[in-house]
Amino acid sequence: MAPKIKDVARQAGVSVTTVSRVLNGERYVKDDLKERVQRAIAELGYTPSHIARSLVLKKTNLIGVIVPDITSSFYSTILSTIEKTASLNDYNLMLCNIIEDNDKELKYLQVFKQMRVDGIIIMHEKLSDEIRELIMSLDIPLLFSSVKPADQPFVSVIIDDYAASYDATRYLIGLGHKRIGFLGGDMSDVTSGQNRYIGYTDALAESGIPVAIDYIRFGDYKTQSGYNLMKEILNCDTRPTAVFAVSDDMAVGAMNCIHDHGLKVPEDLSVIGFDGSQLTEQVRPQLSSMEQPILEMGKVTIEKLLDMISGNEGAPVNDVILKHKLVVRDSCKAYQEHV
Secondary structure (H helix, E strand, O other): OOOOHHHHHHHHOOOHHHHHHHHOOOOOOOHHHHHHHHHHHHHHOOOOOHHHHHHHHOOOOEEEEEEOOOOOHHHHHHHHHHHHHHHHOOOEEEEEEOOOOHHHHHHHHHHHHHHOOOEEEEOOOOOOHHHHHHHHHOOOOEEEEOOOOOOOOOEEEEEOHHHHHHHHHHHHHHOOOOOEEEEEOOOOOHHHHHHHHHHHHHHHHHOOOOOOHHHEEEOOOOHHHHHHHHHHHHOOOOOOOEEEEOOHHHHHHHHHHHHHOOOOOOOOOEEEEEEOOHHHHOOOOOOEEEEOOHHHHHHHHHHHHHHHHOOOOOOOOOOEEEOOEEEOOOOOOOOOOOO
């Protein structure tokens, strides 16, 4: 049988309380007693029960994370930073990939509650009424990362998606493009759907450029979606000279489609993405992108949640809005009308 804490106490010649204090890192234990306990632990091969410790400390050092689709280059990048920052702070993640399944999300949130996680991160905004009701009832620190759902009192760590989309469109306009296609996301998403679309249309309107419905398509942020939507746009009588995709994955799909139709990026069409994921430097030509500070966003997400968990009075009560920036690579070029 595996050794128990009382076996360690007997071997070290101390009380169970002293062993517990050593395990919990309490300072008020004499050095000689601490050494005896540590020696007994090593000799017996004792491993403390995580569940037992969490019951005593009323802390599990677990953080639950809900992600809509881990195959996305954006989510895989930000999650790597979230995990790294959590680990540096002695926290472990319970990562749940819901693939936009409300029933699965509800089940995972119930598991988080049962496991007494110390905090929860949610990375999407399409919340059913049942899920809204549940998260409002949870007595667990919770924040949203990369999204801002409507009518929720929780803190979000985000960028200004409207401004980022506006700036991406203005960049293409500044290169001389007037026929600018748009590959949008799910318009039921306020953050990455509606805000990015409105940023695009407002930038066109302020430059006196009509919004061409033929050049606008909506998909699901994935590579195949970008390919399919770009194919539809290329079938228009007059094709655009540039395309703005609201995710890097969609932009790469669009570039693949352009290539398969015997055209070149950026010679025939300029393409700009959104997110600044690792994908941008892995494709050829390298993809220009409106970059979210993904690594910083993951780090700040954990830091702010840990502030909330610790009851830090300086923990945020308002959203944390990080800066976006345009990263110019090889997929865009200036456009000159042929005479």
